[in-house]
Amino acid sequence: MSLLPVLKLRLDQPTDVIDLGYLDNLRGIQDEADLIRIGAMTPHAVVASSDVVRNKIPALAKLAGSIGDPLIRNRGTIGGSIANNDPSADYPSAVLALNATVHTNRRSIAADDFFLGMFETALENGELILEVTFPVPKRAGYGRFPNPASRYPLVGVFVAETQEGPRVSVTGAAPCVFRFAEMEWALAKNFDEIAIREIRISPDNLQSDLHGTPEYRARLITTMARRAVVETVTAAKA
Numbered sequence: 341m342s343l344l345p346v347l348k349l350r351l352d353q354p355t356d357v358i359d360l361g362y363l364d365n366l367r368g369i370q371d372e373a374d375l376i377r378i379g380a381m382t383p384h385a386v387v388a389s390s391d392v393v394r395n396k397i398p399a400l401a402k403l404a405g406s407i408g409d410p411l412i413r414n415r416g417t418i419g420g421s422i423a424n425n426d427p428s429a430d431y432p433s434a435v436l437a438l439n440a441t442v443h444t445n446r447r448s449i450a451a452d453d454f455f456l457g458m459f460e461t462a463l464e465n466g467e468l469i470l471e472v473t474f475p476v477p478k479r480a481g482y483g484r485f486p487n488p489a490s491r492y493p494l495v496g497v498f499v500a501e502t503q504e505g506p507r508v509s510v511t512g513a514a515p516c517v518f519r520f521a522e523m524e525w526a527l528a529k530n531f532d533e534i535a536i537r538e539i540r541i542s543p544d545n546l547q548s549d550l551h552g553t554p555e556y557r558a559r560l561i562t563t564m565a566r567r568a569v570v571e572t573v574t575a576a577k578a
């Protein structure tokens with residue numbers, strides 16, 4: 341879904357293009373008690389409708405179901421999304437907040453070490469993502485403000501209460517997905533929306549484009565984080 345536009349726009353001109361579509365062992369979802377294993381070639385629609393994901397990490401299923409439109413969800417894959425690391429992509433926020441691990445044909449990479457910058461990851465030339473493993477959190481939620489035209493999030497905030505404590509990640513607002521430490525500390529003391537209501541990020545390093553100023557994005561981060569926390573509480577009671 342992203343590679344072909346890149347080729348058409350001549351942003352990259354590789355000598356060879358390899359179709360991973362026939363590698364069935366890169367596709368599928370496995371339930372391993374406190375872990376969910378998702379193959380790199382698994383389309384967003386499969387993650388969104390998976391009973392395993394919906395039961396164990398409903399926020400991840402919701403995120404996958406909110407990506408683009410049905411065509412994008414049927415063709416786009418989790419491996420392609422995180423390898424591409426578009427600053428506005430949804431999945432990187434879940435991978436980072438859920439403290440997932442990216443497994444390649446060479447090594448396993450912790451989420452904190454994977455996303456390096458705009459369209460940049462820790463992947464080396466020729467390195468192939470095989471699967472992503474997500475530890476099941478105590479609870480998680482995702483707040484997303486979609487651009488009405490592209491449906492990419494102008495800002496998306498994924499909040500997870502992991503076994504090691506709260507993790508908050510932000511996509512869409514900066515050149516690369518990032519964790520918001522101040523909110524994580526506040527939620528560690530009190531995992532409630534009220535704890536982060538007054539926390540504002542500095543707009544200094546946020547994106548500015550025709551869709552929103554850095555100040556607008558900064559406000560959206562607080563609002564989307566609050567929504568995500570409210571959602572986690574609701575999910576835990578359900």
Ligand SMILES: Cc1cc2nc3c(=O)[nH]c(=O)nc-3n(C[C@H](O)[C@H](O)[C@H](O)COP(=O)(O)OP(=O)(O)OC[C@H]3O[C@@H](n4cnc5c(N)ncnc54)[C@H](O)[C@@H]3O)c2cc1C
Nearest residue numbers: 341342343380408416417419420421423429430469491492
């Ligand atoms: C119109 C449109 C709207 C979209 N809206 C959204 C949205 O709202 N939210 C969102 O998050 N995303 C959105 N997307 C992105 C989409 O969801 C796909 O995830 C993304 O385009 C990647 O597509 P793909 O899986 O086909 O990967 P490709 O396009 O095939 O590959 C993308 C890059 O990843 C590399 N790659 C692919 N698989 C692997 C692997 N297993 N190992 C290593 N490298 C790999 C490729 O070499 C390439 O560099 C949108 C895309 C389009 C075109």
